[in-house]
Amino acid sequence: MVSTESTAPKLREDDPIKVLFDMASYWATIWGFIALCLWLEHEVLKRLDIESGSVRVAILLVSTPAIFLATVTRIEKNPKARLILERARYVVILVAAALLGAYLHANHKDDSYENALRDGAVLACSKMAACKAAATEYANTR
Numbered sequence: 627m628v629s630t631e632s633t634a635p636k637l638r639e640d641d642p643i644k645v646l647f648d649m650a651s652y653w654a655t656i657w658g659f660i661a662l663c664l665w666l667e668h669e670v671l672k673r674l675d676i677e678s679g680s681v682r683v684a685i686l687l688v689s690t691p692a693i694f695l696a697t698v699t700r701i702e703k704n705p706k707a708r709l710i711l712e713r714a715r716y717v718v719i720l721v722a723a724a725l726l727g728a729y730l731h732a733n734h735k736d737d738s739y740e741n742a743l744r745d746g747a748v749l750a751c752s753k754m755a756a757c758k759a760a761a762t763e764y765a766n767t768r
Contacts, residue, residue, distance in 0.1 A: 651715035656697055658718050663693045 667689055671682050701707045751757040 651719050652711065654722060655711055655715040655718045656694075656701070658722075659697060660690065660693050664690060 664686060667686065668682070671685065676682055701711055751761055
């Protein structure tokens, strides 16, 4: 009979990697929630047409610690809030990883030889009428 158990090592509760992930995901979720609250508050302040930037900054500087304390206190006291945090933190980590990947992809600078060769070929081809016509025909038939 074939064993169906996983061969991956089991993580213990005191494993440093698990502890680090748990702490990072916990705090990323809390600060993500705070950032969302501050963004919503900023949008409300914009809609209220508060012109003074210093008033907006003062309101946001007062509300940030208040939101932080209210969030952490609620999570510590309410088991349901802790359960929601436990479930949401994995989604937050996935979203953060996707945003980081999108940012790195958008700002990637390819300085490879192949990229320079391709750019040179495109530039050279654009200066030759027959090559440009052949490339346009190829692109149109794809």
